[in-house]
Amino acid sequence: MGQKQKNFIRLFFSYLILVIIAICCIYPALWVVISSFRPGSSLFSEDFIPKIWTMDHYRELFNNSTFTYAVWYWNTLKIATITMILSTLLSTISMYALSRFRFKGRKNLLSMILVLGMFPGFMSLIPLYILLMQFELLNTHLALIIVYSFGSVLMNGFVIKGFFDTIPRSLDESARIDGATHLQVFTNIMLPLGKPILIYVALTTFTGAWVDFIFARLVLTSRDRWTLAVGMYDLVNSYQNSNFTLFAAGAVLIAVPITLLFVFLQKFLVQGLTAGASKG
Structure with a gap:
């Protein structure tokens, strides 16, 4: 042959x-x-x-009086959008400091973040539930936003740091010689160059908050505070009231925002996936 x-x-x-x-x-x-x-x-x-x-x-999704699909949709959109913004901001600022600055305890902090990121999120459900109960945050959207935002730093932190480590430090030094402050270096150099990885992190964070079911089901108890994942599960939870075609219609509408985001930002998503693979 x-x-x-x-x-x-x-x-x-x-x-x-x-x-x-x-x-x-x-x-x-x-x-x-x-x-x-x-x-x-x-x-x-x-x-x-x-x-x-x-x-x-x-039509039934928005006209049925037994459930409030529009309210669930708005709740999920609000939680996912705020989580995306807050998480991306926290991850970018913290990993910029760990990538560019050298201070006592830096390596220990990186090791701690790495170790914590290895544990599955299910292990923290009970402690988080107790903490939220102590702070009277159960059955609130703020609880979901806080947990999603700070939890995603562990998952996305090293991706952002790996990208920042690939940016030559000579750019920072040149800007510092010209009189730029650390904030100016961060906003005028690091953020424009880091746009692909930031979009990638923002998309993954938005998607994670948009489709999460387990933690939202644990925290939210009021029907009017449910997210889409919890509300859609309730539609087919009962064998007497199962309406799978209605569930399919709701699932299609759920997929629309994520699909549009991935279609329009596909170029940046691919760049972020490849660029963030470098370790520093």
């Missing part, structure tokens, strides 16, 4: 595997979208493509 035939076979199976993976990823999403336009409330259907298409499920 010649080298060209080997390359052709290797390329053929590579594309075949990619096609299979793409089908496995696209089919569930396509099934949910189509189900949202299917009449009735059943999960099962004999036809993949419905014979009759309807928008009733989307």
Whole structure:
């Protein structure tokens, strides 16, 4: 067998595997979208493509008096947006200091952040619940914002620090010689150069807060304070009241903001993924 035939076979199976993976990823999403336009409330259907298409499920999401989908949507959007801004700000400032400054205890602090980031978030659910109860923050959106924002620093910190470490220190030194302050160096040099990694961190933080269910379910008890993940779970939690086509319509609307963000910021997302892989 010649080298060209080997390359052709290797390329053929590579594309075949990619096609299979793409089908496995696209089919569930396509099934949910189509189900949202299917009449009735059943999960099962004999036809993949419905014979009759309807928008009733989307109307029912906002007109049904038994649940408040619009309120859940606003709650989730508010929590995810504030978390994204606060988390990105905290992560950027703290990791800039750890990347550019040298002070006593710096290595110990980095080691502590690294070790804490290794533990799964489930281990902190009970301590966080007790702390929030002591501070009377249970059943509030502020509790979610605080936990999401400060918790994401552990996950995104080393990604930002790795990117900042790749920026030559000569840029900082030149600016300092010209009379720039540390704040000016940070805002005029580090932030513009770090835009790809900051967008990547902002997107991942927004997505994490947008889809989180476990912690939101633990903290929020009032129906009017629920997020989308908790409210949508409640729609199909009961076997008597399960409405899977309505759930599919809600899931499609949930995916819209994240999809738009990833489509319009895809270039910066790829740059952030590759640039943040460097360690310093």
